[in-house]
Amino acid sequence: MIGQLVERAALVAQIEAKTKEGALKELLAVAQTAGSFPAKTMKGLQKRLGEREAIGSTGLGNGVAVPHVKGDDVQAVTLVLARSKAGLEWQAIDGRAVHIVFLLVSPANDPETHLRCLRWISTLARSADFRRFLLDVKDEAAMRELLREMAPKE
């Protein structure tokens, strides 16, 4: 299952937005283009992501944020992994700027898969080696290769 998530993941080598709100919108649009959900669902998901951030940042520390959202119209669990060289202000736990964003969008009717993906993502987020390699690699293809290496053998 993680294997599929990795193969279908949308990768963004450099986030263009300069703010958290902008980045969430940008990455959600990437997920939409990748066929995760219909265009009309976009606004609702964006609102929920914003509300979620308002009650507590998804910045887990060490420069990583994991915004995540579930929706009725979402076809399949989708991961967007993105980097920001300059760093984004995310009100993270440790106050540091965020350089790596994992956006996870899941169908509302499959909470199990949603949680399993989040658990895997949080182990990646806590690996100093993964963070360093991810920020070092050249392009989207190399980012996917790294994710494949980190996926559990199924």
Place this chain on the structure above:
Amino acid sequence: MNILIVGLGEVGSYLAKVLSTEGHAITIVDPDLQRIRRIADLLDVQAVHGDGSRPEVLDRAEAHAADLLLAVSNDDRVNMLTCLFGKRMGAKKTVLRLRDTSAVRRSKTFFRKNLQYDVLLSLDDLAAAEIVKTVFQGQALGAENFAEGKVQLRRFQLPEQGPFVGQMVKDLKLPVGVLITAIDRDHEVIVPGGSDDLRAHDEVFVLGEPKAIAAFEKKIGARQAQARRVVLFGGSRIGLQVGQTLQREHVDVRVIVEDREEAEHLSESLKGVVVLHGDATDLHLLHEEHVGEADAFLGIAEADERNLMSCQLARTLGVRRTVALVHKPDYVSLYQQLGIDVAVSPRLLCAQRILGFVRSRSISTIATIEEGKAQVLELEVQAGSPLADKKLKDAGFPRGCVVGAITREDGTVLIPRGEDQLRAHDQMVIFVLDGVVDTVLALAGVERE
């Protein structure tokens, strides 16, 4: 992991946010309907409305299926009952948060047995330990306190040329009461055997009593940067604990307390310490007491605003380091912007300790080194365990771990050698490489989640 969080105060809601983002199945219980609705909706967690000290509420929250039950409300009595009922209903592990631990402290075994908790966390104790740590942070790159500050783990970098560089571990003439538990060499953590040598720039993890560690620090030629004069503002339980520890370590402490009764109570409990009754934001008093010449000023009274203001004043007078106690965790990042060197939030400390348990999948974990490459575990020698009455060297601990300290039931602390004998109810502080954590837990009869 199935995690049941009872009480959505600062600690509970912080944990719900982080743990749900890390992919755990969370159920929350709280009597405040509005609060619980809002959090449940946005965090995607199961919510049960009600009083967590009532069995029928815990039943609705499926306490029987919980791998971990966190009793973290702001009410000690609720937390005690939650732990007790939750464990009886089948929750695998329970964490009990208490504000006031004075009763429990007098008879630890009795309370542990009857309340059936696995881990006891006190905001006051956590905060006091953290504040003391900031005072003792000399050349050490990091410090952890165990056994109520009687044992410390500190990390030092060996200089280019020093007394220990190039020597084998078994030949080191270490001060009595310290142990080199591990070496961090180029981000690789190793537990050294007798014939391993120490190299320049190695970071060594030294475990021992604070006084012995200070002797080690001196020996490797690290500059003594530890605070010698400290002014403490605040007469709370935390203030008392910090004052007692600093006094024991021969730090010159002066205490300022605003309430007369508290001042009298404190001067009785802290014999030999100057306790002043006065206003810590009164510049005249601060001048008169030469606060500006102190190495550290600790603003640790009850009111956040008073702590902040007194720290800022002390800073303008020239104090080298200011430490403020912050009860509202949201303020923590703000404090650093306001020029406070260290902001200590008891609630955040408590939540972070619990996060450590979940992330390492072991509630015995009291510290994590180099992002999980090694852990410090606190384990009890249970009565009837095969470990009891064995000599340490025969107890079967694998390579890759070091038993660094033992606290006996009567409160004495021992930095053990191979010949020392383990006894039932000993609390062991063990430094363990990640690869052998399971083996060590199994040896102590503890199941990993």
